[in-house]
Amino acid sequence: MTSLPPLKKTLVEAVNLALAHEMRRDESVVVLGEDVATNGGVFRATEGLKDEFGIRRVMDTPLAEALIAGVAVGMASQGLKPVAEIQFMGFIFAAMEHIICHAARMRNRTRGRLSCPMVLRAPYGGGIHAPEHHSESTEALFAHIPGLRVVVPSSPARTYGLLLSAIRDPDPVIFLEPKRIYRLNKQEVIDNGEALPLDVCFTLREGKDITLVTWGAMVHEALQAADQLAQQGISVEVIDVATLKPLDMETILHSVEKTGRCVIVHEAARSNGVGAEIAAQLAEKALLWLQAPVKRIAGYDIPMPYFKYEQYYMIHVDEIIQGIEETLAYG
Amino acid sequence: MTSLPPLKKTLVEAVNLALAHEMRRDESVVVLGEDVATNGGVFRATEGLKDEFGIRRVMDTPLAEALIAGVAVGMASQGLKPVAEIQFMGFIFAAMEHIICHAARMRNRTRGRLSCPMVLRAPYGGGIHAPEHHSESTEALFAHIPGLRVVVPSSPARTYGLLLSAIRDPDPVIFLEPKRIYRLNKQEVIDNGEALPLDVCFTLREGKDITLVTWGAMVHEALQAADQLAQQGISVEVIDVATLKPLDMETILHSVEKTGRCVIVHEAARSNGVGAEIAAQLAEKALLWLQAPVKRIAGYDIPMPYFKYEQYYMIHVDEIIQGIEETLAYG
Amino acid sequence: MQATINNNPFSKTVAQFNIAYTQMINHLGEAVAHLDPDIANEKLLTDLYKSMVFIRLFDKKAVALQRTGKMGTYPSSLGQEAVGVGIGYAMNPNDVFAPYYRDHAALYLRGVSLADMLLYWGGDERGSLINGAPQFDLPNCVPIANQITHAAGIACAIKIRHEKNAVLTTCGDGATSRGDFYEAINLAGIWQLPMVVVVNNNQWAISVSRGIQTAAETIAQKAIAAGMPGEQVDGNDALAVYSVIKKALKKARAGKGPTLIEAITYRLGDHTTADDATRYRPPEALNKGWELEPIKRLQTFLHNNNFWGPEQERAWITQCEQNITQGVEAYLNTPDAPPEDIFDYLYAELPFAMEEQRQHLIAKARSLNANKKEEESL
Amino acid sequence: MQATINNNPFSKTVAQFNIAYTQMINHLGEAVAHLDPDIANEKLLTDLYKSMVFIRLFDKKAVALQRTGKMGTYPSSLGQEAVGVGIGYAMNPNDVFAPYYRDHAALYLRGVSLADMLLYWGGDERGSLINGAPQFDLPNCVPIANQITHAAGIACAIKIRHEKNAVLTTCGDGATSRGDFYEAINLAGIWQLPMVVVVNNNQWAISVSRGIQTAAETIAQKAIAAGMPGEQVDGNDALAVYSVIKKALKKARAGKGPTLIEAITYRLGDHTTADDATRYRPPEALNKGWELEPIKRLQTFLHNNNFWGPEQERAWITQCEQNITQGVEAYLNTPDAPPEDIFDYLYAELPFAMEEQRQHLIAKARSLNANKKEEESL
């Protein structure tokens, strides 16, 4: 398998590659959603799947998100592995009843008689000058719900490996794709069906002075900040959380034990965002190690402004650098 | 007005009293929901309103939560003040699209041309041996949404005063009623139309050794724990957060500056619960004062078990006492 | 169809629809037309009757258990028995059932044990293990109408796998006001899914009467919005219910698409044991409901055809009561599940991050149960 | 109605429904029957025509602005003009409009300035201030079909206050698959709300064709599920659209209840400037669409009746282009709003807890804009 030629892929192409791979390998995998078949998805994530696998396995649904989620639950209860697409995360809210009340509970409710091996994919996040409701990042809503997994990839290779695991996982996974970096850059992806582990953080860059925790598109600003600070001799450890629920605090705690300082970055609104859970666990478990207050650099508690003012909301590399410098300057 | 005779009311009777008071005072206030008119609500919160105000102002809707929320948004956009009931919080999820995408954004989206002065009431929380989906406490989902207010009363008097403010507030309020204490005990409530402030915590009991932060039904376990610890000479400051969004951290920070220790109690699932936001802000702003790690005593990250096993999930007074003792024992 | 509308020369009729109503045995116990003995045979009719009698007795017992604190809130199916038995006898074991909470009769006929039903309403998840019943049937669905969407998904699975069975789902009249109901039947129409939706129109959604739930003259006509057939049946006529459902399932299994069936019944009990219908329901309405109830009429029919008599009745009731007593015993004697069950079925494998919580629960449960024992021993 | 169904003696028809289709001027520009001059007068017909021409030119300009990076994603209303102008002329100023995103013509006739429309699609919330238009009209609603539920709420407000106006809401064919559509019309039916729902059935929901959106033969018949009247109209026939909407609004204002109107059109453009319809739409389909488009036919009719000629056409186009140029100028010359606007309209009064964030934003914006200036000055 590993003799396969590595391919240069964008993040959205990696989504497509993983879907096609798993559909070939496992015929119980089916894809459904709005515009996913003939049109191949508005971002082309499902391009070509209908031609290869036919309309019984790649389904254009009517325009109804509650339906998409609920139908996926029904399919999954019978042993299929549906991968449903919500066209934009801003339209996922109508699907929440089925996600919270059923997808997340089918196994528990039936004490294991039935289960819900489904994946709900949605492009998420801002920064692409889209119309209203096309830039949401409300991952915290799902990270609070028992029974779910919430996964956010941040590179083509991790997207491929994590989406494979998400589809193979026997339980429901909310898979949020940072669309701002869908085509940011290409990376070598080997289509060898090798999955990456869920439920663990990825330490993308080791460092000793401070721990920088983030996920999704912000990983790129985080790495840029780390690069620039390296030139000033500041060594930043960058952690890509990747799976927001369940949360791998071990990795984060070990890092903070080493560095004594932590900055958390996320695009979503600050209040009750996932950064709060990470900071809270640091307050519970890392008090002795913390040489400076934990800092969250997060979105404002406002809806994403229309795109003319979007940049006021988005988090920029300078802000991360400044936040790190403040945290290092402390005490 | 204050010459009015004080009445002994339960929490749910206080809801009814506030609704009736405001409907008399302001004819733009209307009530809608499932079984709210003829039946007076399954908990009798709206009892008698239809008889007094008629079916144009007290409306039994069809069985559709998205409809209830969306219709309230439409009414509010025209200057009515709808108070909509979701029969149980476990059925609020279908309403989230209208709450998140419209109620929370109407004013901002129209730059103040239109607004959404609505209240969405829902009985919430567990401990009443109800069937599945009747014990949810997912307040964190709303506390994350910009543009909302999230209010949780914990006594008849505060229910009366806070519900009045919620109805009078020019913006949308999610008003969550802890049904476990709907009829726990009666308290004097003077029906004088005096509202209580939103956006502030209530310090129910002053103390110097430790700060105990909670809201809703758990306030009662918190006060019992404080009583018992007082007998051991431990002085606990008990704060009822009451408004979860926006969050009044000032009151909590001042208290922790004084006590140096903090325990947060909530019934909702721990991960990404509102306790996380409070603990996170302590990690950001109270590091110097904290003599012990912040402790969250919260629900497990599982759905509420069916009622035979409910007590394993619910938080008991002993657990709070133990958590406080551990925190005091620290360092 | 070029007919002009109210003689407006610019308008023509482009579509027409009819809704049919089926009844075989009326409330007096008379066949409304000649009954084909191949369908309406003694065996079937007595089976339908016996099952209805059984479930009404069970229902009474279940309510009694709740009243005496031995069980939780329970939704009686008093007056709804014909719908349940019609479903139960019309479905094949390999069909899939997506029920709602008032389907005790159908569950019983699907093979769900009385103990499991009582366990469920007694607040124990193990009630949904339904050992002995078809393993892929869905558990009870509390959030109204969600099961209809799940049923559409199940029907998709059947179609995707080229299987030859069908899914049957149920809901109440109130449920038809939810988006789920409409979104799901709309999909069933487009994809011609092997799906039968049976609406138990018992005239009430808790305190909300059918008349203020929808302005549609019939619930059956809601199928027109989905481009699929819809029909009404006398839901107090077990034979008619059985027949229309049987036909619809046959059609669905043959790949000929979905059907919406409105079974007209009357809820003779409170909504649940937590409800008091006298607050909102006039006694006259209830009395009229009793005149149409399903058991008496079939009993009359069976008597008049000498299919059934007092001795059979006595014998059967005795047997029912034995079975029910056994079921109740089994329920009451079921030992509690280990506390950690509340963690151990959430995921296929408990995430590492939750280990600590699980340990905490085990310790907590130990002390809680110790205290309980103490109290009891006092 | 005692007729037996497919001679089944146990079944009878209990309800029947018809769906009507209205057309006044066909695609060849001929009146399909004698037109009452009181309705189809020169003034009205030329107004309808001129507005359609105007909006088509505006639309072209808007797409050009997007293509040249001066505006964001934009949904063209090419081929949908008749629906918009029909709505615009049929509504009264004190009626309330709950639009969707393809209603440029109707917005224009409601009094929304071109600059405001462009501001909205240019990513500026101030576009929804719509100064000069009816203040209680709703802003554009991006989440499909939610506006229909809001419209039901607005209709409730009208009814509760005993007012005499009505609400009109629009959506596309795809939107009719969402629960919101059904839940809202179901309520409108029960409560006899003063509400008109106009579905612009342009045969596509992005790439999903009408045929796979629902199996219903017509969208109009979905009204039957709500127990309310539904009808079809040729959505390329501005006069017919105007007439049926006018009638429905009159009825609604008189307290006689809601109407669902399916206007049959064809989406001649891409879904939005972000879409490429050639990926999924056969050219033949598009060509057939063009044969039915709304402007040419009315022009022919006006010519044949000597209501309109080449000079008027030239003069009008010149005037349109002037107005459009002015509107575009106004849009492009609108100074940016102060950054803190993104905080200052979220609540009536900014909660204390958010003050710190607002201050942060002001500082952040200052430095961002400083950097921007720098870059520009390089």
Ligand SMILES: Cc1ncc(C[n+]2csc(CCOP(=O)(O)OP(=O)(O)O)c2C)c(N)n1
């Ligand atoms: C989504 C949702 N909303 C509200 C409820 C509360 N509730 C339980 S049963 C019921 C009425 C259902 O009426 P109907 O569908 O006619 O079924 P019936 O009980 O009459 O058999 C309501 C409102 C619920 N279970 N789920």
Ligand SMILES: Cc1ncc(C[n+]2csc(CCOP(=O)(O)OP(=O)(O)O)c2C)c(N)n1
């Ligand atoms: C709830 C929701 N889901 C998905 C989308 C993405 N989306 C925007 S327009 C559209 C198609 C709408 O088609 P239709 O209702 O026919 O209106 P048209 O664009 O054809 O006028 C979709 C799927 C959305 N805006 N809202």
Ligand SMILES: [Mg+2]
């Ligand atoms: Mg009912």
Ligand SMILES: [Mg+2]
């Ligand atoms: Mg369309």
